Amino acid sequence: MRSETFKPLLPMIGVAGLLAIWSLATWQQWVDPVLLPSPIATFKALWQGMNGGALGFDFVKTVYRTAASTVIAAVIALPLGIVLGSSERLYRSLEFVIDFFRSTPASAMFPLFLVLFGVGDETKISVAAFGAILVILFNVAYGVMNARKTRLLAAKVMGASRLRVLFDVMLLESLPQTFVGLRNGVSLALVIIVVAEMFIGSQDGLGHSVFEAQQLFDMPRMYAAIFAAGVLGYGLNLLFLLVERRFVHWSGK
Amino acid sequence: MSAAPPAVRLSAAGASPSRAAKRPHVTIRGLSKRFDQAVIYDNFDLDIPRGELTSVFGPNGCGKSTLINIIAGLIPPDAGQILFDGMLLNEIKFGYVFQNYREALFPWLRAFDNIAYPLKMMKVAPAERRARTEKLVAHLGIKLDLNLYPYQMSGGQQQLVSIMRALIVEPEILFLDEPFSALDYEMTLFMREQLQRIFIETGTTTVLVSHDLEEAVFLADRVLLLSRHPARVADFTPVTAPRPRTDATLSELEFVRTKAHCLEVFQREVRRA
Numbered sequence: 001m002r003s004e005t006f007k008p009l010l011p012m013i014g015v016a017g018l019l020a021i022w023s024l025a026t027w028q029q030w031v032d033p034v035l036l037p038s039p040i041a042t043f044k045a046l047w048q049g050m051n052g053g054a055l056g057f058d059f060v061k062t063v064y065r066t067a068a069s070t071v072i073a074a075v076i077a078l079p080l081g082i083v084l085g086s087s088e089r090l091y092r093s094l095e096f097v098i099d100f101f102r103s104t105p106a107s108a109m110f111p112l113f114l115v116l117f118g119v120g121d122e123t124k125i126s127v128a129a130f131g132a133i134l135v136i137l138f139n140v141a142y143g144v145m146n147a148r149k150t151r152l153l154a155a156k157v158m159g160a161s162r163l164r165v166l167f168d169v170m171l172l173e174s175l176p177q178t179f180v181g182l183r184n185g186v187s188l189a190l191v192i193i194v195v196a197e198m199f200i201g202s203q204d205g206l207g208h209s210v211f212e213a214q215q216l217f218d219m220p221r222m223y224a225a226i227f228a229a230g231v232l233g234y235g236l237n238l239l240f241l242l243v244e245r246r247f248v249h250w251s252g253k
Numbered sequence: 254m255s256a257a258p259p260a261v262r263l264s265a266a267g268a269s270p271s272r273a274a275k276r277p278h279v280t281i282r283g284l285s286k287r288f289d290q291a292v293i294y295d296n297f298d299l300d301i302p303r304g305e306l307t308s309v310f311g312p313n314g315c316g317k318s319t320l321i322n323i324i325a326g327l328i329p330p331d332a333g334q335i336l337f338d339g340m341l342l343n344e345i346k347f348g349y350v351f352q353n354y355r356e357a358l359f360p361w362l363r364a365f366d367n368i369a370y371p372l373k374m375m376k377v378a379p380a381e382r383r384a385r386t387e388k389l390v391a392h393l394g395i396k397l398d399l400n401l402y403p404y405q406m407s408g409g410q411q412q413l414v415s416i417m418r419a420l421i422v423e424p425e426i427l428f429l430d431e432p433f434s435a436l437d438y439e440m441t442l443f444m445r446e447q448l449q450r451i452f453i454e455t456g457t458t459t460v461l462v463s464h465d466l467e468e469a470v471f472l473a474d475r476v477l478l479l480s481r482h483p484a485r486v487a488d489f490t491p492v493t494a495p496r497p498r499t500d501a502t503l504s505e506l507e508f509v510r511t512k513a514h515c516l517e518v519f520q521r522e523v524r525r526a
Contacts, residue, residue, distance in 0.1 A: 151359065153357075154358075156327075157325060157327060158418075172361045248361075
């Protein structure tokens with residue numbers, strides 16, 4: 001019984017361990033303090049930055065860009081994935097193209113999108129959306145294609161039309177896989193956005209914040225920005241998991 | 254096709270005199286079906302009696318499930334005609350229960366809405382759907398929490414939901430494809446009882462595919478014994494034990510004899526290969 005009570009606290013052991021080693025390393029000066037500031041200095045920078053400082057503004061900017069690209073990707077990829085998935089022949093004929101671009105690093109597309117959209121937000125958002133679209137599309141299409149044959153037959157035997165089968169069965173069947181796609185999509189979008197903020201003429205965003213702090217050798221601020229990016233990535237994943245658990249309650253059962 | 258009417262009369266007359274007046278419910282004439290090289294059915298004729306429970310039993314791969322899948326329109330036949338009181342499948346109401354209840358039910362719907370789903374396909378208004386589902390549940394006297402999702406239920410409960418989903422349209426004929434083979438023995442015994450009760454209550458013409466001879470005989474009014482493919486009717490054995498049948502029925506002489514006869518026919522057909 002006792003071990004059950006403490007089970008939810010288990011993940012904290014890793015966190016405490018990391019902080020302990022980190023504190024020890026800075027206290028004993030195993031690492032140059034200029035390269036690795038103490039946890040206290042880092043979290044102070046994080047607190048000051050997020051609480052009315054520049055970091056909070058950068059955080060919001062990155063959230064906005066990531067959200068915008070994910071929404072655009074979802075709006076395009078969900079219906080397209082359903083159409084492709086509902087006809088295996090259609091999907092097979094486009095499979096190579098999808099797989100090819102899915103395997104192409106989206107960052108390799110930056111120059112092309114710079115030419116198309118200039119150096120503004122559109123470029124960052126559209127490259128991230130491009131990457132996320134293919135990931136979501138692939139998962140939705142497979143979710144629809146892998147709908148259980150028995151379930152489709154059951155609907156058919158009860159007199160469901162083709163369109164009914166698509167909306168009542170295939171669509172719902174694909175939801176667990178769709179959420180896998182959305183989670184991977186948003187993670188990829190965040191990666192692309194942060195990279196774009198570092199290198200393609202950005203004035204703000206977490207990527208810019210990390211890059212600028214490094215250029216100014218303000219290490220506590222750099223680590224603070226990295227942490228903020230980590231929190232954002234983890235938070236987005238968690239958000240999708242919670243939404244999935246709420247609306248796709250049958251997933252994995 | 255011109256040979257069909259005499260064949261109907263012949264088989265009706267061949268049954269016991271009390272049934273002579275009954276026309277068969279389903280008539281199958283000249284059914285042919287092949288999968289790749291295997292000829293499963295070749296010019297196959299069969300009459301399925303009305304208001305009776307017919308069990309289909311035979312060697313592995315002889316086409317037991319294929320038969321009801323063709324009758325229920327899940328698989329198209331290569332040739333032949335199947336009529337229900339002279340009507341085609343799309344003119345009648347029927348229910349079908351799959352072996353794999355886990356994959357046949359909709360996990361995103363509560364049990365209640367799973368049962369009511371066929372009514373939705375028939376464009377019945379929501380209020381009436383509710384009323385009819387409640388009526389069916391009350392009529393069958395099945396105690397289940399229908400607000401649960403299928404994955405929150407035991408296997409037997411899920412299969413009961415499947416059976417109710419098939420019954421909600423008040424089908425003229427009910428098909429069950431090895432409905433209890435994924436359940437443990439205890440649950441299988443319970444479900445046999447439930448199915449028998451439902452059959453006594455509704456009197457719906459029922460076709461049950463089974464791979465368990467005892468179950469096939471216990472539940473049936475007639476056991477359809479098929480040969481190896483291309484399938485022929487090896488025997489169409491009547492089971493006369495009165496309903497409701499109980500555990501005691503299993504050890505009655507008449508029942509044991511019928512079962513032994515079916516086993517003998519089955520063994521003969523297996524060895525024929």
